[in-house]
Amino acid sequence: MERRMWMSVWLLAAMLGAVSVGGLPLSTSGRWVVDGGGGQRVKLACVNWPAHLEPVVAEGLSKRPVDEIAKAIRGMGFNCVRLTWPTFLPTGDASLAGLTVRSSFSRLGLNSAGVQRHNPALIDLPLLQAFQAVVSSLEENDVMVVLDNHLSKPGWCCSRTDGNGFFGDTYFDPGLWVEGLRRMAALFRSHPNVVGMSLRNELRGSRQNVDDWFRYMQMGAEAVHAANPDVLVILSGLNFDSDLGFLSSRPLNVSFSRKIVFEMHWYSFTNSGTWAGENANDACGSLSGGISHRVGFLLDRGFPLFLSEFGMEQSGRNERDNRFFSCALAYAAEHDLDWALWALQGSYYLRQGVADSPEAYGMLTSDWWSVRNRTLLGRIRSIQQPFRGPGVAAVPPYKTILHPLTGLCVTIDSSSRGLALAAGPCGQQWRYGDDRTLSLADSSACVTAVGAGKPPRVGNCGGSGGGGSSAASTWVLASASHMHVSTRVEGDNRTLCMDVGGDGRSVVTNPCRCMGGDAKCDPEGQWFRLVTTARLVG
Helix, strand or coil: CHHHHHHHHHHHHHHHCCCCCCCCCCEEECCEEECCCCCCECCCEEEEECCCCCCCCCCCCCCCCHHHHHHHHHHCCCCEEEEEEECCCCCCCCCCCCCEHHHHHHHCCCCCHHHHHHCCCCCCCEHHHHHHHHHHHHHHCCCEEEEEEEECCCCCCCCCCCCCCCCCCCCCCHHHHHHHHHHHHHHHHHCCCEEEEECCCCCCCCCCCHHHHHHHHHHHHHHHHHHCCCCEEEECCECCCCECHHHHCCCCCCCCCCCEEEEEECCHHHHHHHHHHCCHHHHHHHHHHHHHHHHHHHHHCCCCEEEEEECCCCCCCCHHHHHHHHHHHHHHHHCCCEEEECCCCCEEEEECCEEEEECCCCCECCCCCCECCHHHHHHHHCCCCCCCCCCCCCCCCEEEEEECCCCEEEEEECCCCCCEEEEECCCCCEEECCCCCEEECCCCEEEECCCECECCEEEECCCCCHHHCCCCCCCEEECCCCCEEEEEECCEEEEEEEEECCCCCEEEEEECCCCCCCCCCCCHHHCCEEEEECCCCC
């Protein structure tokens, strides 16, 4: 039954076009990643799959065949994997030299019987060949790969004092790092699905400085490009990959073009005090602005930006994560970012001394056989397809109104009298003008609020709207997050905001809540993001 379920999910993803790549290799055109065929936009919609911990084996091979894991990735709609690796893997560190998967498990006191059962062809392969086999399986399933140099010495990442943080740290020899990048780039040149290489994950610690960043990151970029000119070269920033602001005044200097991508990471715990102690609208507004200032400006400079790690605890019980994720999803949609969710794995072979440790952020359950949180999967689907970019424009630009909490969009409930609004599949084309009226992009019909707890109606912009309203409403994007779509109704002195009704499907207007001050108030039900797109849906 489980196999049939995954097949049906895979077919759905295929119908949605979630993994359509076009042609390889990839390159860049301004701020977009494009294919090697007609220069069409390719959006990296990835999931992180770690292979950098002490066993140096891609997680989950003791739980499920690698081919089935690759098919599960496709089935969830991801077209790409950010596959992590440690520098000591390709450079032949003495502790890893000659180790097979079986012997690597044995030295750590781990039972390899699960790998023997589910992946017998890999159990006695050297670690680097087993890593290659995972890449090959992803290639057979049409999944692109970004190889991410996560750290030097295998282990859990990251702390400021783990010796892996910055050039010159205990385990971070710049020369060895460059050689590791060169070897991996050359080794995977024969794998066309390896479309990019992230030079280093989360630079950090007391040694970090801008001059060494330029010196060594430029050196690493040149080494990768010389060994494999087909791959995108992806550069991270400082402070756990949260800051590339120094590029605003000092440009990168490399010998090649149309291959550079920058990456950033964003989690609730990056600013845990803000999410815990401030009103969620204020937190989302200020932190989104900070991201744009430190990293997002690169989009305007003509570089693609890869949100290569973001995620949330999938139990739904972490309020900071919940509110952060709706904010981050809205930001990723608004800016149409390439992205990689943390993470795929339901569990780890060994994490910080604990065997079979579960991953609360993982898309898969601990046994690797089921999706942990199908609601989250539905939300992620809303940003898996590109909104804009070369080759995407099928119609004139319009607005889609995304509800980040559900991944649904505001659409027309044509079954209702008076054409009410509903939450449904994204694709309804809206226009939001300078006069702040909200109208159907292909007609003169406008959205008019009719009262608290009632669905807005769609009717004539210049006269009576549905439900007896006298004129089209003026809609203001209110609060610090700019995600409250608000208006006023004659005879009601309250400000009303779009909201998802109690049935989970209707869109109504209710008194705006959580506009400021109260840190405990949850505004997510009233958060909507107007996203510019030219994509034809349906």
